Amino acid sequence: MNNFVIADPDKCIGCRTCEVACVMAHGEHPLEQLTEENFLPRLRLVRTAKISMPIQCRQCEDAPCAQSCPEQAILQNGHSVQVTAGKCIGCKSCLLACPYGAIDLVVRPSSTGAKLNTVEALKCDLCLERTGGPACIQVCPTKALYQVEGSQMAGRLQQKRRKAAMGVVKVSGN
Amino acid sequence: MAHRVLTVCPYCGSGCQIYLTVENGSILGAEPGPGRTNESELCLKGYYGWDFLKNTKRLTARLTKPLLRYKRTDDFQEVSWEEAIGFAAEKLQAIKQKYGPEAIMATGSARGPGNEANYIMQKFVRAVLGSNNIDHCARVCHGSSVAGLAATLGNGAMSNSIPEIEDTKCVFIFGYNAADSHPIVARRILKAKEKGAKIIVTDPRFTEQARVADLWLPIKNGTNMALVNAFGHVLLAERLYKPEYVEQFTEGFETYQKVVARYTPEYAETITGIPAQDIRKAARMYANAPSATILWGMGVTQFGQAVDVVKGLSSLALLTGNFGRPHVGVGPVRGQNNVQGACDHGALPNMFPGYQPVADKAVRKKFAAAWGVKSLPEKPGYHLTEVPHLVKEGKLKAYYIFGEDPVQSDPDAAAVREALNAMELVIVQDIFMNKTALHADVIFPATSWGEHEGVYSAADRGFQKFNKAIEPQGDVKPDWEIISLLATALGYPMKYACSEEIWEELRRLCPIYEGVTYQRLEELGSIQWPCPSLDHPGTPYLYEGNKFDTPSGKGLLFAAEFRPPKEAPDSQYPFVLCTVREIGHYSVRTMTGNCAALQVLADEPGFIQINPADLQQLGIQDQELVWVSSRRGKVIARALSTERVNTGAVYMTYHWWIGACNELTIDHLDPISRTPEYKYCAVQVEKIIDQAAAEQYVQTEYSKLKKKMFCS
Known part of the structure; x- marks a missing residue:
């Protein structure tokens, strides 16, 4: 199974440090040059009446974004789903397909004039290129963010089943 | 080659240690340090709140030269330190002679300057000016x-x-x-x-x-x-x-x-x-x-x-x-990085450093002997929040404002501006141009956090050494040096080679800090006062053996009858306004407003948090601009619809310069601490029909403001 990053809403304090860390990990701009235009985090804090947590790509096994992409710009790569830069044509199918709202399209006017615009589909890439792993996890002051390893999923489930069994024992008094 | 400098975060009172990565005299990034309180974690401002040091001019510009104007209607002129100090000294001398030492008020600074600078400021007020008229923003906070x-x-x-x-x-x-x-x-x-x-x-x-x-x-x-x-x-x-x-x-x-x-x-x-x-x-x-x-x-x-x-x-x-x-x-x-420290070091009208009361004759005698003056004043000084009233009464004529921005931070901003305008002399000493400096006669530019060293006190009494990472730009000086120059010009020679020399002087005068030295702080990372001797490890928790520091040694049980707030909502002003804060911004925002990431996350005119039910009644949509008014002022803000706030109350964060909630707040004070009732006053929220014009108004105001702050 794929790896993915997820937040524990019981630990998230809604501070958005993760958003800035994501921008800094992927951008080429030094901190002092961040602007609204180049601030493009791949996870976004959501705040409702009761919940605060960042939402990002779940690295779906049968990813609807990849399914919907006419250019095969989104592909399974190792233990995650990755966007191939340069292949995206900006058709927005992935935006419509993703049930999490975890993929976004950045459209920039082209500087060369040869093309109309340059486009880039942005989503969590698990900071594959980064030493130290996902930047969001590293900076989260309350350790609300963590990476779930697909390879450990079976073990996690087994643990949960054991816990459930013990719960039944307690309830029945045996 | 990049190198790392270990220092302490300049924001809240948590006292987090930070490594700044520095290359060619410029900061590249911040990483968490292994501090006692933060244990290699940082928050949003700790990680991304240092680029104000690059003079980004996103909100206001760094002060790089002493500025002076001989008439308030004139523009500021860049002058030499000699001229700026000479002007301030002459005016202070004249005011002191004409009205007495109590006509002059000064502040400490709970922020970047550090404990040594606060010690020097209160020494200046007490030994040179001759009053206890020193206070700082702890008055409006804890x-x-x-x-x-x-x-x-x-x-x-x-x-x-x-x-x-x-x-x-x-x-x-x-x-x-x-x-x-x-x-x-x-x-x-x-x-x-x-x-x-x-x-x-x-x-x-x-x-x-x-x-x-x-x-x-x-x-x-x-x-x-x-x-x-x-x-x-x-x-x-x-x-x-x-x-x-x-x-x-x-x-x-x-x-x-x-x-x-x-x-x-x-x-x-x-x-x-x-x-x-x-x-x-x-x-x-x-x-x-x-x-x-x-x-x-x-x-x-x-x-x-x-x-x-x-x-x-x-x-x-x-x-x-x-x-x-x-x-x-x-x-x-404690909310500011060194508000504990400013209290610790006598920036209070009734306390010498180390919480030694000015009312105590033996204490006064000790400090007078150490400072080489005949006597020190016994009468407690004025409280910061009483300044506007004292000016009206003709009691205060000069104000030396050090690392604070009362026009932005104090309640009823219009009353604060009026008081500053009525003063005969206003001295501002800061790292940034700010709203208060617009009312100054002379401005002293100081070095910032990152550009000087010293000791901060974290909220839990933990002293920590903070260090210089980069060289300051421009003709600026450390705060303690500026105050020393002014003292010297006033006939009280004050000269220190470094901040450690000041620390050595103060720790010997304060029994509860006596065991804390720069060397020990570098070895131990943090020492919590009381620390009475060089072999003492410091005090993580107070009241060992349940012996309290009261005269009787016992803890006092106390309850009082409930007293409602001063200004109740009515038909004209039907909402309660409570001022709160923003995670990514800090205090008067001169620092964080100049930090790129923090500005991108939240910017002018700021939000007014309001329950959707109230918004619906007012016919206002989420994110629309609205007018908020009280009996004292009127500002524009952006409505933020949120079920997380109760109906009947609205909340504004106090960092915004356009949506400045302190234009609205009331200067009703606690009778003992003289702390203002920022959390309760009556306001009206009004719908704006022409949203496009309102958006334009915000942009125009922001541009005008930046221009006044030397950003263009």
Whole structure:
């Protein structure tokens, strides 16, 4: 199974440090040059009446974004789903397909004039290129963010089943 | 080659250690350092709040030359230090001669300058000017905690340490949103929860802190005293308190009992709106925990009845024996990086450094001898929040404002501006141009955090050495050096080679800091006062053996009758305005407003948080611009629809210069601490039909403001 990053809403304090860390990990701009235009985090804090947590790509096994992409710009790569830069044509199918709202399209006017615009589909890439792993996890002051390893999923489930069994024992008094 | 400099974060009072990566004299990034309080974690501002040092001019420009104008109607001119200091000295001398030393007021600075600079400022005021007229922004913040706890426990600081919070079994949080104001403290609270602690949060808003609580007490704005009394009532009525502890270590029980007697949870419910059974539940949760910690913030201290509530909260800890050991106690968590330090070092009108009272003859004699003056003034100085009134009464003529921006931070901004304009001399010493500096005669540019070294005090009494990472740009000087030049020009030669020389002078005059040296701080990382000798390890928690620092050695139990806030809403101003804060911005925003990431996350004109039901009644959409007005002023702000706030109340964060909530707030003060009631005044919210014009207005105002701040 794929790896993915997820937040524990019981630990998230809604501070958005993760958003800035994501921008800094992927951008080429030094901190002092961040602007609204180049601030493009791949996870976004959501705040409702009761919940605060960042939402990002779940690295779906049968990813609807990849399914919907006419250019095969989104592909399974190792233990995650990755966007191939340069292949995206900006058709927005992935935006419509993703049930999490975890993929976004950045459209920039082209500087060369040869093309109309340059486009880039942005989503969590698990900071594959980064030493130290996902930047969001590293900076989260309350350790609300963590990476779930697909390879450990079976073990996690087994643990949960054991816990459930013990719960039944307690309830029945045996 | 890049290198790392270990220093201390310049923002809240958590006292986090930071490594700054520096290359070719420029900062590249910040990483967490292995501090006692932060243990290699940082928050949003810690990671991304240092680029103001690059003079980004996003809100205001760094001051790089002394500025002077001989007439207030003139523009500022860049002048030499000699001319600026000479001008200030001559004017101060003349005012002192004409009106007496008490006509001059000065501030300490709770921010970047450090403890040494505050020590020098109060020395200047007391030994050179000859009054105790020094105060600082603790007055508008935890002044009520300092006064309240000094009376009940004998010491105004946090009784226990930030790291201890995670091993307490109950955290009772009152009017404090650690998640926004101190994320690194919030982290400890969450860790406590993970380890099984119960978390109780009292707040009218469903804050991020309330969200992670086991029990949220949604209190009606301005009714704290009634709840605290009811808490005490339950502790007594249900025998949840510790009679032997009370007998042995406290006093005032009989009077306390009489006052809280009528505050049954049912009666408190009628005032606070909190269901009686929840008050009982919370009191039981707190009292039955084997160890419990009370933490509070501005939601306690910024009311006309604040000192009483602080005393009431400390009484709950006394009744339940939650003192004198680890993981218990009371924590007024200080909001600015060195507000504890400015208090510690005598930037208060009634205290010499080390909390030695000016009223004490022997203390005055000691300081007079050390400073080489015949005598030092006995009369306590003025409070910061009384300045506008004192100016009106003709009592104050000059104001030396050091690392503060009262036009932005103090209540009723119009009254503050009027007071500054009426003064004969206004001196501003800062790192940035600010709103207050617009009213100055002379401006002294100082070095910033990152450009000088010294010692800060974290909220939990922890001294830490902060270090210089880069060379300052422009013709700027460290704060203590500027004040020393002015003292010398006034005929009191003051000369120090470095900040350590100042530290050495002050620690020898302050028994509770005597064992703290630069060398020891570098070896140990942090030392918590009291630290009376060079072999003393410092004091993580106060009141060992339950011996309090009061004259009798006992803790004082105290309760007072509930007093409602001053300005109740009415038909003309139907909403309660409560000022709060923003996670990514800090204080008057001169620093964070110039940080790129923090500006991108939140910018002018700032939000007014309002319940969707109220918005609907007003016919206002989420994110629309609105006018907010009170009897004192009117500002524009952006409506933020959120069910997390109660109906009938609106909340504005106090960092915005356009949506400046302190144009609206009232200068109603607590009678003891003189802390303003920022958390309660009546306002009106009005719909704006032409949103496009309103958006344009905000942009125009922002541009005008930046121009005034030398950004164009």
